[in-house]
Amino acid sequence: GENVEQHPSTLSVQEGDSAVIKCTYSDSASNYFPWYKQELGKGPQLIIDIRSNVGEKKDQRIAVTLNKTAKHFSLHITETQPEDSAVYFCAANLYSGAGSYQLTFGKGTKLSVIP
Amino acid sequence: ETGVTQTPRHLVMGMTNKKSLKCEQHLGHNAMYWYKQSAKKPLELMFVYNFKEQTENNSVPSRFSPECPNSSHLFLHLHTLQPEDSALYLCASSAEPGLAGGGETQYFGPGTRLLVL
Numbered sequence: 001g002e003n004v005e006q007h008p009s010t011l012s013v014q015e016g017d018s019a020v021i022k023c024t025y026s027d028s029a030s031n032y033f034p035w036y037k038q039e040l041g042k043g044p045q046l047i048i049d050i051r052s053n054v055g056e057k058k059d060q061r062i063a064v065t066l067n068k069t070a071k072h073f074s075l076h077i078t079e080t081q082p083e084d085s086a087v088y089f090c091a092a093n094l095y096s097g098a099g100s101y102q103l104t105f106g107k108g109t110k111l112s113v114i115p
Numbered sequence: 116e117t118g119v120t121q122t123p124r125h126l127v128m129g130m131t132n133k134k135s136l137k138c139e140q141h142l143g144h145n146a147m148y149w150y151k152q153s154a155k156k157p158l159e160l161m162f163v164y165n166f167k168e169q170t171e172n173n174s175v176p177s178r179f180s181p182e183c184p185n186s187s188h189l190f191l192h193l194h195t196l197q198p199e200d201s202a203l204y205l206c207a208s209s210a211e212p213g214l215a216g217g218g219e220t221q222y223f224g225p226g227t228r229l230l231v232l
Contacts (some may be wrong), residue, residue, distance in 0.1 A: 004157070034220060043205050043223035044158075045117065089158070093219065096171065103221060105158040 004092050006106025013080050014114050021109045023090035024072040032093040033066060033073045034103070039086045046076070047088075080113045087111070119224035121206050127230045129182065136191040136227045138206030145210060147189040148221065149181060152203040164189060177211040196231045203228050 006023045007058045015018050025033075029053035036044035049059045050064045050073065057064050061080075066073040073092075077084055093101040118141045122156050140147065163171035163210040164183040178200075180192040189206055207221040 031181045032219065036223075042227070043117070043119075043121075043207075045227045046220060046222065051230065062179065101219070102160055102171065105221075106158075107155065 002079065004090060004094075004106045005091050005102050006109060008071050008109060010112070012112045012114060013057060015082060017080055019075075019077045019080055019084070019111055019113075021075045021088055021090070021111075022072060023092075024070075024106075025092040025094070026071065027092070027094045028071065029095055030071075030092040030101075032101075034066070034091050035062075035064060036089045036091065036105075037074050037086045038108070044089055057060065071081045077111075080111075082089070082113050082115050083090075085111055085113045117222045118188065119206060121204075121224035121227050123227055124225060124231075125230075126229045127232065128193070130196060132196075132199075133194040136137070136204055136206075136229075138189040138191075138224055139188075140187055140206075140208040140222070140224075142208055142210075142222060144208040144222075145186055146208060146219070147183060147186070148207040148209075149189065149191055150205040150207065150223075152205055152226070156211050158205065162191075170180065194199055196229075197229050201229055201231045204207050 004025050030047045034049035037047045038044045061078045063076040087110050089108045091103045094104045096102045122137045147164045153157045161175045162181045171203050182190040203226045206224040207224045209219040210223045211219045
């Protein structure tokens with residue numbers, strides 16, 4: 001079935017290093033790919049998103065790349081800080097029938113930034 | 116603050132109880148969603164409402180009953196739940212209901228942590 005695969009499930013990095021999280025999707029018609037950050041006790045918060053008409057988008061220390069041919073997209077966090085520690089989810093809008101698209105999420109990556 | 120609030124934040128209930136979860140969005144959005152988040156599983160979409168009309172029901176058991184009286188409020192009525200229903204229940208809203216070929220940004224509330232004993 002339609003799904004979104006996310007890797008790795010856990011990631012530990014030293015403060016100041018970069019972190020990369022990768023996702024693949026199955027529906028070639030998907031055209032919207034958001035990333036969410038979820039801290040303990042909170043709901044997922046949108047941190048960056050990308051649409052299929054661009055290959056890369058950057059917002060300060062966060063960047064997302066998209067390869068539509070290979071159907072994968074990645075989140076890059078540079079100069080990581082302890083406050084970046086959280087669970088990160090990727091998502092893709094997948095066709096759900098009757099002209100409707102819904103978001104399908106990956107299983108999440110628990111990022112730990114070690115001071 | 117995302118503009119989506121949920122109450123209660125925590126709920127403990129027995130299998131014979133009836134309770135309701137409430138969600139309110141202050142963003143002027145047209146679509147609202149209920150998700151279930153269990154440990155080590157992806158977020159599971161349960162229900163979608165678009166302009167107060169239910170447009171998606173992802174084979175959710177009838178012990179979960181949604182209600183959307185208007186575009187700003189969404190409820191999830193719970194009755195005779197099972198222990199495996201224990202999870203974080205998240206509400207979200209978006210401006211567009213997922214039009215063909217369109218993207219949409221969903222904004223989540225903080226969730227209700229539910230424990231069924």
